[in-house]
Amino acid sequence: MSPSSPILHITSRDNPALQRLRKLSLDGSAYRKLGSVWLEGDHLVRACLQRGHPVLQAVLTEAAAADPVLRALADAAPRQLVVPLALFKQISGLESPAQIGFEVPLDAGQDLAPEADTVVLDRLQDAGNVGTILRSAAAMGFRQVLALKGTAALWSPKVLRAGMGAHFGLRLIEGLSPEDLGRLRVPLVATSSYAEAQLHQIALPSPCAWVMGHEGQGVQPGLMARCSLTVGIPQPGGEESLNVGSAASICLYESARQRLLAPR
Known part of the structure; x- marks a missing residue:
């Protein structure tokens, strides 16, 4: 993990990074055009890290940034965006938004394995x-x-x-x-x-x-x-x-x- 990764505090809904994440969250096929995927919630975030999948950035609420467990997950990302809960809700696809999410690169270049189950x-x-x-x-x-x-x-x-x-x-x-x-x-x-x-x-x-x-x-x-x-x-x-x-x-x-x- 990299606790020294840059931390950016964002308060504007017009921030380009948040606009990008909003597209990824609300348009189910946007990842094909944008080349990255939005993972919301600590379960998906943990699964991503456990499998060694690369991470582009973490997004967490101000409350999550104060939580040692969630903050430790975010430290695995090369960049962290900390936002108010109201802004996190705008990029969330859940009725009860999670407190943390990752943007990860899409691995779209895998070759078909002819003999695999x-x-x-x-x-x-x-x-x-x-x-x-x-x-x-x-x-x-x-x-x-x-x-x-x-x-x-x-x-x-x-x-x-x-x-x-x-x-x-x-x-x-x-x-x-x-x-x-x-x-x-x-x-x-x-x-x-x-x-x-x-x-x-x-x-x-x-x-x-x-x-x-x-x-x-x-x-x-x-x-x-x-x-x-x-x-x-x-x-x-x-x-x-x-x-x-x-x-x-x-x-x-x-x-x-x-x-x-x-x-x-």
């Missing part, structure tokens, strides 16, 4: 579902997530909050086309209500790439045709389908369970 997101729209899947992927050892065009912005504030820090343990690549998946050298697997094989009855390939489809339309037909395996998820309660976030968590868990039980 992977999750493919096919046009998922709901930020909560996307964040849930990222969190499950990180927990179950799937270190790469590939998002096709039309999927909710992976680094938007809503997805970041739902991911709870999982972003910093994943290789995230977005804006892909189905054709880009041809670079993968692992089999694609999807769920289908028409599949004869049930998830718990079949040996899943490892590594593999689980394909999770649009909330209403499912996996697009052309991409489903690329899948070498489709499986069903038993639903003895009789529901027609599962939420895609729940379905992904079940599938990733089963992959992880079989991997742990496989002979070494």
